[in-house]
Amino acid sequence: MSNVARRFRQLIIEPMPGLLFIAACIAGLEAMASAKWINPAFSPVPSLVGHRLWEILDSGAVLEPLAQTLGLLTAGYFLACGVGISLGLLMGYYRTAYVLFEPLLELLRPIPKPALLPPLMLVLGLGSAMKIAIVFLGALFPILINTIQAARAVDVVLVDVGRTFRSGPFRIIWRVVFPASLPMILAGMRVSLGLGLVLVVLAEMLTGAGGLGSRIVDLQRSFQAQEMYAWTVVLAGLGLILAVAFNWMERTVAFWSFRR
Amino acid sequence: MKAPAAPLSPGRRESDLLVIKGVSKTYGSAAQGVMAIRTVDLTVRAGEFMSIVGPSGCGKSTLLQIAAGLLPATVGEVQLGGTKVTSPPEGMVCLFQQYSRSLFPWLTVEDNVRFAFDHHASLDRGKTGERCRRYLEMVGLADFRRNYPWELSGGMQQRVAIARALAAEPRILLLDEPFSSVDALTRLELHGLIVDIWSRTGVTILLVTHDVDEAVFLSDRIALLTKRPSVLAKLFENKLPRPRDPVSSGEDPDFLSLRHELLSRVLDPR
Amino acid sequence: MQCLLVSRFPHVISLKSSRRSRLYDSGWTGILLVVVLLAAWELSVSTGTVRSDSWPALSSVLTALVHGATSESWASMFGSTLYRMTCGFLLGTVLGIVVGVLFGVASYVNRVLMPTLEIFRTTPIPAIVPPLIFLLGVDDELKITIVALAAFFPVALNTLAGVRQVDPIHLQVAQTFRVPRLKAILRIQLPSTLPYVFAGARISLGISLIVAVVTEMLAGSEGVGYFIVSMEYAMRADDMYAAIIILSVLGYVLNRLFVLLEAKCIRWARVLHLRLT
Numbered sequence: 001m002s003n004v005a006r007r008f009r010q011l012i013i014e015p016m017p018g019l020l021f022i023a024a025c026i027a028g029l030e031a032m033a034s035a036k037w038i039n040p041a042f043s044p045v046p047s048l049v050g051h052r053l054w055e056i057l058d059s060g061a062v063l064e065p066l067a068q069t070l071g072l073l074t075a076g077y078f079l080a081c082g083v084g085i086s087l088g089l090l091m092g093y094y095r096t097a098y099v100l101f102e103p104l105l106e107l108l109r110p111i112p113k114p115a116l117l118p119p120l121m122l123v124l125g126l127g128s129a130m131k132i133a134i135v136f137l138g139a140l141f142p143i144l145i146n147t148i149q150a151a152r153a154v155d156v157v158l159v160d161v162g163r164t165f166r167s168g169p170f171r172i173i174w175r176v177v178f179p180a181s182l183p184m185i186l187a188g189m190r191v192s193l194g195l196g197l198v199l200v201v202l203a204e205m206l207t208g209a210g211g212l213g214s215r216i217v218d219l220q221r222s223f224q225a226q227e228m229y230a231w232t233v234v235l236a237g238l239g240l241i242l243a244v245a246f247n248w249m250e251r252t253v254a255f256w257s258f259r260r
Numbered sequence: 261m262k263a264p265a266a267p268l269s270p271g272r273r274e275s276d277l278l279v280i281k282g283v284s285k286t287y288g289s290a291a292q293g294v295m296a297i298r299t300v301d302l303t304v305r306a307g308e309f310m311s312i313v314g315p316s317g318c319g320k321s322t323l324l325q326i327a328a329g330l331l332p333a334t335v336g337e338v339q340l341g342g343t344k345v346t347s348p349p350e351g352m353v354c355l356f357q358q359y360s361r362s363l364f365p366w367l368t369v370e371d372n373v374r375f376a377f378d379h380h381a382s383l384d385r386g387k388t389g390e391r392c393r394r395y396l397e398m399v400g401l402a403d404f405r406r407n408y409p410w411e412l413s414g415g416m417q418q419r420v421a422i423a424r425a426l427a428a429e430p431r432i433l434l435l436d437e438p439f440s441s442v443d444a445l446t447r448l449e450l451h452g453l454i455v456d457i458w459s460r461t462g463v464t465i466l467l468v469t470h471d472v473d474e475a476v477f478l479s480d481r482i483a484l485l486t487k488r489p490s491v492l493a494k495l496f497e498n499k500l501p502r503p504r505d506p507v508s509s510g511e512d513p514d515f516l517s518l519r520h521e522l523l524s525r526v527l528d529p530r
Numbered sequence: 531m532q533c534l535l536v537s538r539f540p541h542v543i544s545l546k547s548s549r550r551s552r553l554y555d556s557g558w559t560g561i562l563l564v565v566v567l568l569a570a571w572e573l574s575v576s577t578g579t580v581r582s583d584s585w586p587a588l589s590s591v592l593t594a595l596v597h598g599a600t601s602e603s604w605a606s607m608f609g610s611t612l613y614r615m616t617c618g619f620l621l622g623t624v625l626g627i628v629v630g631v632l633f634g635v636a637s638y639v640n641r642v643l644m645p646t647l648e649i650f651r652t653t654p655i656p657a658i659v660p661p662l663i664f665l666l667g668v669d670d671e672l673k674i675t676i677v678a679l680a681a682f683f684p685v686a687l688n689t690l691a692g693v694r695q696v697d698p699i700h701l702q703v704a705q706t707f708r709v710p711r712l713k714a715i716l717r718i719q720l721p722s723t724l725p726y727v728f729a730g731a732r733i734s735l736g737i738s739l740i741v742a743v744v745t746e747m748l749a750g751s752e753g754v755g756y757f758i759v760s761m762e763y764a765m766r767a768d769d770m771y772a773a774i775i776i777l778s779v780l781g782y783v784l785n786r787l788f789v790l791l792e793a794k795c796i797r798w799a800r801v802l803h804l805r806l807t
Contacts, residue, residue, distance in 0.1 A: 017638070018645030025646070042664040096559070103560035104567070110782040112740040114747070115755075115774045118762035122584035122770075157361040160330055163347070164354040165376050165428060175375070179366045198654040205656055205748060206759070213656065220660035228664075232657055239652040256365040259410055 044229040052230035062234055069211040070238070072128060073200045076135025080192060083136075084143030085185060089173050091144075092151020092181070105144070113138035113195070114202055126207040131200055138199045139192035146188025150181030183257040186250050193246055197239060212238070277432055277464050278304040278327060278352075282336035285322055296322045298489040299336070304432070304466050309458055311467045311475035314485030314493075315526050320468045321357070321436050323485075327466065328354040328434050340432070351431040355438050359421045363409035369396065369420050370405035376428040395423040398457060415446035419453065426457065432464040439474065448506050451478060455504070472522045476515055477504060484525060493525065586768040594772035604773075608780065611742050611753040614670060618677025619738035623731050626682045630689025630727075640690075651683050655741060659748050673745040680741040681734035685727065692726025693719065724799050728792040735788050739781050 026046045032038045033045040040048065056062045091098045117134055124130035154177050162172040204213025212235045219228035251258060280302040286293040296319035304310050312320045325331040327338050329348040338345040340352055348354070353376070356362045363372050373392040396402045399419040409417055418438060425433055435454075439447045455478060458465055469475055475482050482496040500515055509515050568588060574580045575587035598604040633640040650658075659676060666672040700718045746755025754777055761770035 014641070015645055017642045021642045022646055022649075044661070099557045100559045100563055102557075103564050107564060110785075111774065111778040112743065112781060114740055114744050115758060115777055117747070118758050118770055119584075119767065119774070122762055122765065122767060123582075155361055157356055157358050158364065160354070160356065161362050161364075163330060164328060164352075166348050166350065167379070171379070176364070179364065182366075194652075194654070198656060201654045201656045202744060202748075205659075216657065216660050220663060225664055228660060232661055235657040236649060236653040239654055239657075240649060243648075243652040254366075256408065256410065259408075 040226065041223070042225055045226060048226040049229045049233065052227050053233055056230055056234065065210065065212045065215050065231075066234065066238065069200055069204065069213065069235075072131045072211070073135055073196050076132040076200070077139050077193065077196045079132070079136045080139035080143055080196070081189060084140050084188075084192075085147050085178075088144045088147025088185075089151050089178055089181070092148045092154075093169070093173055093177055098148070098152075105141075109141055109145070113141075113199060117199075117203055117206060121207065126209050130207075131203045131211075134199045134203050135196045139196040142188040142191040142195065143185065144188075147181060147185050150184035151177050153184075154180045183254045186254055190246055190250070193242060194239075197242065201235065275305045275307075276303050277306040277341060278466065279339040280304075280323070280327055280336070281339065283323065283326055283333045283338065284335040285319065285326060285331070286334045295489040297326075298491050300485070300490065300492050302483055302492060302495075304464060306431070306464055307462055308480045309455075309465045309467070309478055310481045310483065311469060311479040312483045312485060313469060313472055313475045313522060313526060314490060315487045316470065318485045318487050318490045320470075320485055320490075323490075324354070324434050324436050324466070324468045328352065330354065352434065353425040353428050353430040353432075354434040355421055355425050355436065357437045357440060359418045359438065359441070360409070360414065362421055363417055363424075365408065365410055367408075368405065369401065369407050369409065369412070372409065372420060373405075373424045373427045376424045391427060392423075395427045396420075398426065398460075399423045399453060415442050415450065418442060418450060422454070422457070426461070426463075430463065432466065435465065435467040437469055438467075440470065447474070451506065454478065455502075459502075472519055472526060473510075476500075476519050476522065477506065477509060482518075482522065484522060496522065583765040584767050586771060590768040591771045591775070594768040595775055598769070598772050598776060604776075607752065607754055607757055608776070611739075611746065611755070612780075614673045614745075614753070615677060615738045615742040617670075618674040618742065619681050619735060621674065622678035622681025622738070623685045623734060625678065626685025626730065626734070627689050627727060629682070630686045630730075631693055631723075633686070634690045634693025647683075647686070650679070655680055656744065656748065659745060663749055668749045668751070672749060673742060676745050677738050677741050681738045684733040684737065685730040688726045688730025688733075689723065692723035695726075696722050720802075721799050724796055728795065732785065732788050732792065735784055736781060739777075739784065743777065 029038070029044065030046045033040060033043075033047075038045075087097075087101070091101055113134065116137060120130050120134050120137075124133055158176050158180055159172060162176040167175070200211070201213040204211035205217045208214040208217060212231060216228055216231050216235065219225075219231060280300055282299055282301055283297060284295070284299050285297040286295045288294060300323060302312075312323065314320050322331065326333045327345070329338070329345045329352070332346075340349050343349065345352075364375065367375065370389065370392045373395060374388050377391065378388055392405065393402055396405055399422055401416060401419055401423065404412065404416065404420075409420060412420065421438075439450050442450065451474065454465070457463070467475070467478065476498060479498055482498060484493045484496065485491070486493045496518065498518060500509065500512065500518075572588040575585065576589075633644070655676065658679065659672075662672055662676060666675060696719050704718060742753070743755035743758075746753035747759050748755075750756035750759075754773060758770055758773050761767070761773065
């Protein structure tokens, strides 16, 4: 099968049954709404939600809350990646570092990060700093733990190759241990991304200070159902786009683990 | 690339490149440990091709790793060009048995070879590319430099590993059973390749193998180790004239008698 | 093995292997770090360096902890959260197993329903709460539903993976020997799928607990999540921290208990497998 034909099959034909099902559900909901079987004060009516959604996107009203949520998530997430990967590589390679930090890690790991929101709100207030901090704390652990595990499990032959070519510790960590650990680090980064999104939205819902989360909660409290559903679609769309983008990034960066 | 010559200690000849002195290796504590090597003294001369053979588990790979500076000896020391070896030294490269695991899968063939010598970021990419190409041509893989290691066959991967080792332009190459995981025909091809490279570059080679035929075909001298805990049983001189042909040397009486003695001693349960 | 250790950590066990590196090996440095940090925490408050309602002393947190662990109101608070968690967990797990098996066995169903599932999976859980408040109100039904939704995915995906990895050759062999379908399922698919199901359930257990707490934070009137948020409003930080500590310990204990249960069940399944042969 030629390349073009294969791509066409992948992108259009294979998801077709699934997409048709979704279309059918939406049509079904719309029919139920017209037949007055569901109450538009509480249940989503596709035509109304679609209309609101279009308004939000077309007028650019989506940009401000979206940018805030995405911005805070990005800041906390990249911070967690930086700290998690660096510390993880050090702990994975140097026994002294591992032994030093492991008990602390084991104590902090079981603490459910959403439960840390209220303490963090007390200490850091309700603003951006707190949100970035909670995303950082939540995203840190999966990345850190995966990095440590991967670094410890790096094939000893690869490390020996680095050594036989007289690489110093920095070169070995940066050019051998880190790339070899990438597939597993990326797995941790994927979990962290989902968790980070949950935490930033939760923080926004609890503080009501801007962003997609607080917008949705405001609309829910003022009983503007269809508008709320529209923004929920925006948030769900964000989650979906982030997941797809991450998949693409993973296939590009850790390309060799998909071939072997 | 030659290290400054150290003052000669008594009994050491100028041509002695790698000196293994009284090396012993015990895993675990002294009381309950496993002694892999009891004591080995061995000298490799500059420019020669030496093999180490012995029964399975006799510690030949361990000895090689100690010589390579990858493993510490419990007793004794190793010297390269008069300087004590405490970590992988300048001028020496070790080639591993699991060659497919030794190539970096995230780098192309060319980048793998480049790893051998690009310690300094300041090196120009064009010049390094030229050097990589030269050594890939030596192993016949210049056309594959943009491929990834996992796209190549086993024999080709081993050749990439050889090219990478050569690219570091070492004085001595340590080979740890490099041909044991390839099929018989590929092995013969690689034998030809390694002898060709050895005679062209003048690099010293220390090869560890369980294949006696291979040792006799390739080397100038053969060190035979006893079983664990091992000592050097005997050092054989291999006077077979070069160039050696894989087909006809198998019928040469001197080849056969050397092979006979080596094989019977390796297989000997004593 | 020693060989591997040495070449992996050349900077700890160097050729000049000293007593010093042997000492670090024993691991007291990490515990010392924790002790130092705890001491610093206590000192920061007792010396008056940090004077704030939001930064309680370690000692007052410990006092609140002891008080809470022995108090009835805390027990009923944790109890109600655990109740909602368990209901949601069981519901989500059962649904997850059913869907996982269904998707694994009937690939067409998979094709039709998977995109919908993917959309729900990538949506952050808090986003689903306000819509569901509209549809279900703010009582237990809401919280249990959300916990079930969250618990569903790891179980469903892991079960699916478990069903898929069963070697089709084994099933063909069973067919060749005319083994009745139910027996084939129990003998071949169950034992090899079970570990996957348990792995998914273990992840779901942790998720269930935390999602139960999150729903209480967002739409609760009682329970641990609601308590923690109320303590934040009341600026009673020591009670808040104490509840979080108990919550963490609870999560850890539940996980350990589940691991034991998992080992027992897998052993039981293996016995069943042997008995049916």
